[in-house]
Amino acid sequence: MNRARSKGTTETHGATGTASPSPEPSAGSSSDEVLKARGLTRSFKTGTARLDILKGIDIDIRRGEIAAIHGASGAGKSTLLHILGTLDRPTSGQVFIGETNAFELPDDGLAEFRNRTVGFVFQAHHLLPEFTAIENVMMPLLVGRSPWDSARDRAEELLGEVGLESRLDHKPMELSGGEQQRVAVARALVGRPHIVLADEPSGNLDRENGKALLDLMWEMSHRYRQAFVVVTHDEEVGRRSDRIYRLEDGLLHAEAA
Numbered sequence: 001m002n003r004a005r006s007k008g009t010t011e012t013h014g015a016t017g018t019a020s021p022s023p024e025p026s027a028g029s030s031s032d033e034v035l036k037a038r039g040l041t042r043s044f045k046t047g048t049a050r051l052d053i054l055k056g057i058d059i060d061i062r063r064g065e066i067a068a069i070h071g072a073s074g075a076g077k078s079t080l081l082h083i084l085g086t087l088d089r090p091t092s093g094q095v096f097i098g099e100t101n102a103f104e105l106p107d108d109g110l111a112e113f114r115n116r117t118v119g120f121v122f123q124a125h126h127l128l129p130e131f132t133a134i135e136n137v138m139m140p141l142l143v144g145r146s147p148w149d150s151a152r153d154r155a156e157e158l159l160g161e162v163g164l165e166s167r168l169d170h171k172p173m174e175l176s177g178g179e180q181q182r183v184a185v186a187r188a189l190v191g192r193p194h195i196v197l198a199d200e201p202s203g204n205l206d207r208e209n210g211k212a213l214l215d216l217m218w219e220m221s222h223r224y225r226q227a228f229v230v231v232t233h234d235e236e237v238g239r240r241s242d243r244i245y246r247l248e249d250g251l252l253h254a255e256a257a
Contacts (some may be wrong), residue, residue, distance in 0.1 A: 034194040034227045035061040035084065040093035042079055053079050054090070055250030061195060064225035066218065068238040071247035077231045078199055080247060084229065085197045086114045097194050115144050119188030121217075123200040125180040127172040127187075133179075134159060134168040137187045144191065151190075158186040162216055178209035185216060195227045202234065214240070 040057040043050050053076040061067055071077045082088040084095060086102045095102045097117050105113055119140075127136045134155050141151035159168055162182040172180055181201060188196045198217070202210030214237060220226055230237055238244040244255045 032063045033060060034063050034098065035059070035229075036096040037084060038094050038096075040080070040083055040095070041091045042076070042083060042088070043091045052250055054083075057093070057252045059084075059245070059252060061227050061229060063227055064221060065243065066221050066228045066230065066241045067243040067245065068241040069229065069231045069245045069247055069252075070233065070235070070238060075247045076250065077247050080252075081197050081199050081229065081231050084195075085118045085120060086110055112144070115140055116191060117194045119191065119193040119196040121181070121184050121188050121196065121198040121201045123203040125172065125184040127180060127183055129172050132169045132171055133164060133175065133183045136172070136183055137190050140187065140191050154190055155186070158190055159183070161220075162186050176209075177205055178212060181205065181209075181213050182216065185213070185220070189220060189224075189226065192224075193226075195229065198228060198230045198232075200232055201230065202232075210234075 037057060037059045040054050041052070042054040043052045045051075057080060059067075069077055069080070079088070083090050083093075086095065086097075089103055097113070100113065100117075102110060102113065127133075128139070131139070134152065137155035137159060138148075138151040141154060142148070146154075156165075156168060159165060162185060164179060164182055164186070167175060167179060172183070175183065181204075185201075188198075196217075201217070202213050205213060217228060217230075218240060221228055230241070232238075238255075246253045246255055
């Protein structure tokens with residue numbers, strides 16, 4: 001897999017301090033490129049003042065690649081992840097997922113597109129408590145109007161791959177924290193998305209279960225050439241990743257992997 005830069009080098013991805021200009025996005029991008037963001041900014045108004053969280057972010061993610069994003073609390077990591085996943089719109093800039101300029105889509109079309117192309121794993125599993133593990137994993141496919149039987153078959157296959165074949169009919173409260181996050185990973189992967197975005201996925205787990213979850217994500221990436229972007233405070237995640245970024249002062253800096 002690709003690595004960021006040779007040891008000791010740093011590159012800034014943003015509106016200022018950029019080492020070299022990035023190419024403009026084009027519909028003819030490489031088939032291995034699953035996500036491309038250019039010039040992302042995000043500002044919020046607080047009274048009469050304006051708070052600039054992101055100041056011009058450029059990032060490219062390729063199929064099978066795992067990228068880690070580090071940064072201090074409040075640096076804007078979750079804001080960036082939400083924009084990359086089209087959960088929030090930027091103040092300015094573009095996000096291409098595959099060859100689609102996501103923010104040119106209307107809200108209803110964007111929601112459908114997101115469901116097909118982006119998987120999410122959050123620090124809190126966000127499983128629906130009234131549904132079983134297999135029903136939670138099926139949900140993105142059912143929302144996308146897949147037939148029940150094919151959705152169940154796919155969900156059962158993935159739950160088996162994450163080691164939960166005996167827990168299909170258990171509800172979230174009947175599962176351990178590590179098992180809940182495994183269900184969340186299976187749900188993120190069920191639609192064969194272009195990219196999975198993970199926000200502190202092991203943050204609520206103890207060390208042993210956290211390591212097991214990361215091992216699982218890396219295994220899925222290698223097995224299916226699945227791209228992941230992982231926001232984390234865990235430096236071990238960075239050491240295992242193909243590329244490492246640090247978000248600081250609204251700019252994204254590539255570091256040595």
